[in-house]
Amino acid sequence: MTGPPRRYFEEIEVGETYESPGRTVTETDIVLFAGVSGDYNVIHTDAEFMKTSIFGERIAHGLLGLSIQSGLLTRWMTPYASLGVAGLRWKFKNPIKIGDTIRVRAEVTGKKETSADQGVVTLARTVVNQRDEVVQEGETDVIVERRRE
């Protein structure tokens, strides 16, 4: 059985860029993410308290933004023959508010063979909102299968 096309380590080139579709982050997303993760911090869940904060309203969990961009990027690119993520270095630059539409741009900035059957591809990612302001950015190290000869 052959599945959908996947790209192996050898086929990925440093300098390749990708851009995801946009996604509007809703109140529902934040409420559901609080339920799934267990993170009910008031900054995500207490609308009245947040009226008095510097943000003026509830903001999305930073990790919700991180998770959404991960899902978004894979929607518009041929998937890597990926075995998972080895690590990430990430900065939360600006809040994501209810109704913001985010997308992610990524570039392959590094490749390293780590064993006979896999390598690590480093992607620099920038998550922007509808005003093109950077809300999150960082690097992820993705483990990718090498093509078997």
Added chain:
Amino acid sequence: MSSPAVTYFEDVEVGSRHETPAMTVTQAHVNMYAGVTGDHAPEAGLAPPLFALCLSTGLGWRIARPPLVVIAFMGIDWKIERPLRVGDTVRSRSQTMVKRSMREAGVVVEEHQIVDQGGDVLQHGRFTFLVAKKEALT
């Protein structure tokens, strides 16, 4: 009306350690997480790696201690060592590593580990928070 107890920057102690209760990761968690975020597991029987990271903060809220007054989650430096499998029971351990006072708030760096039922560290790394100061509010 009294405010709930919270921990301001001044009361953060470098070296303090916390361990959360454990939680068994089920296929329902993986399905809900994937549905909400669009981030899917690399293969059947595994959880998406970022789901474990998300649990680390959620489990932290189950420790009976006054929570940090976090103004902003600034960043993460994170390593994933082993896959999280459906059925694993994980807990989070944390230790305060650094506190650095700024003018109106302070930076706190915590080391976090996600540990499974066998004691193996699945993921670990550092969270950096901007934490409110008491004096800034008065």
